Amino acid sequence: MQQNITTRQPFWDLLRQLPSEEESYLERWSLRMQQAGYLSLTTAKRDDCMNALDCFIKPMQSHYQLGVTSPDFAWLIQNHDQWAQPQIETARNHQGRGVTWDMYLGCFKTFLHSLFDVIDLLKAGEDEKHGARNHIRLYGDALEVLFVKDWVQRQPEAASHQLDQVNRLLTLEKCRFENILNTTSDLIFVIDSHGIVSNINTAVQQVLPNNEVLNAPIWESLPIEGRTMDEILKYYPVTTAFEVAPFDDGNIYRMQLSPISNVSLASDEYLLLLSNITPQALQRETLERIVSERTEDLLTKTSQLEEMNITLRNILKSIDKEQEGIIDDISSKISTFVLPVLDRIDAEPDSSIRKGYVTIIRDQLDRLVHGSKLANPVLLKLTFMETRICQFIQAGHSSKDIADNLNLSLETIQTHRKNIRRKLGLHGKNVSLYAHLKTIGLTF
Known part of the structure; x- marks a missing residue:
């Protein structure tokens, strides 16, 4: 046996790619078979074609792994390591089904040429492709010799007997598959x-x-x-x-x-x-209808919730606006009716008058706390002198007594009394100023 163990053959990268080019290989072999007129006669299945490629490539890989990168043709046709046995068994099966040796070799040639076609489609240098084609041709030539040798040696009677067996098996398989299809x-x-x-x-x-x-x-x-x-x-x-x-x-x-x-x-x-698939389709339609109804119901509820959200937002805006109005109103009332009283208290030297102002503040704050309408404080309308005169009137003094005590003229006191009645809303009314001051409960 001649071999080259030390030299790595670059075309082996292409040979390793062949099993992965399944579609290209099947397409090219079908075309080659059709061109040769064998395609309409073959019963080969897709798996059979892939098994043929596997049986052809595996011996090459096995020899290569053993270091036999360039095997000798004479050694290959001896078939010492039984490398070609799977291919020979395949040829025997075809012989048993009535395939003639020339037809089988012709189909085998189309197989080899389909591999050449696939190699031409691969991306590689021309030297690599040339080396891969020669390696395939070497093994192919050796297999042809072994096919013919085995074909001739086999007895016609044995072949005829095997053909009968194959035909019976084919008939059984045909009936079995027909029964499966019909059941x-x-x-x-x-x-x-x-x-x-x-x-x-x-x-x-x-x-x-x-x-x-x-x-x-x-x-x-x-x-x-x-x-x-x-x-x-x-x-x-x-x-x-x-x-x-x-x-x-x-x-x-x-x-x-x-x-x-x-x-x-x-x-x-x-x-x-x-x-x-009628039951599945009807079930699917039922599920689709249920989903549609629930989706529609969900959309309705979502729309209702959105409307409620809009109403709620409007209510909250109204509440916020109302709160702002209340705050503004309280601020206005404090500015109008409370803060001026505090200013009067701060500027008033008379403790009895300050006490009256405190009463006013307490009354106004109580009204604010309980949400009542604030009263218009009487003391805020009166001047200091008018307030002093109200103290005397509330104590039961006459105008002359008041004039003597304040060292003022009677006419001045009378003028102050008129202004007090006007400010207290008594002008033109037959109401005693003394009685009115007691009725409104002012404390000076």
Whole structure:
């Protein structure tokens, strides 16, 4: 065996990327198979294609990890370490299903070329790509030799016996899957690339017993949008679920289109699945109605609360305004009826008059505390001399006595008495000044 253990091959970075380029690999292999005329004949599924890539790459990785970076072709075709055994078993299975050796090798060639295509799409230098292609070609050539050798050595009788076994297994699998499809309550339509129904399950026959569904366009059986497959795919993109009510029975279905090519690369058909979701839809409608009603009720209550808030804010503003008015009124009354009395007290030398002023202040403050209307204080209207004269009158002295005591003329006393009566609101009234002073309860 020839090998290069010390030299690291840069193209290995590209080979390691191949399994991660799944979609590109499947697309290119399908195209290569179609170009070679094999795609319509294959039964390979998506998983089968990925397993083929895995079986091809793993021996390379194993050899590389052992330090065999440049294996010898002669050593590879000896298959001493059984590196090619998984691939040989795959070839035997195809031989058992009736695949001819030339067809199998042709399909294998399309596989190799799809890998070359993927490598060309990767970002790398041309030298790296050239090295990766040569490495793949080396292992591919060795596998072709081993395929042919094993194919020739196998007995035709054994191959025929294996083919019978495979056919029986395929028949059993076919029956099993048909039974599964026919026992489900979901409606299943298989339609081709032109929208023609090629197969249906029992559930469809029960819902559409008198309709000629098979070999007819799907839009003749279901009232869906579109009159071509392209239009249907436009209105109903694959793997996207839609709710439809295609029948006049009140039932609601979830409709979904899935390409069968996801399972088998050779198929251009689609699976149209209708699942009855009427109970879930009705329950959802009920929940939506309840939510809508509760939302509407909540909005109504919110509106009412907002109105109450507006009313409350207006009331609070009114209260604030009223409080401001009360404060202004109290301030005005204190300024008008209390503070002047304090000024009089401060300037009054006569203790008896000061006592009368104190009585006025106490009366006014009491009225403020109890919210009563403030009285107009009489003493604030009288001058000092008028106040002294009121003291004498309240004590029962005559005008002449007052004039003698104050050393004033009788006419002056009479003038003061007239002014007092006017200020006390007695002008023109037949009321004794002495009696009035006793009635209003002034204390001097």
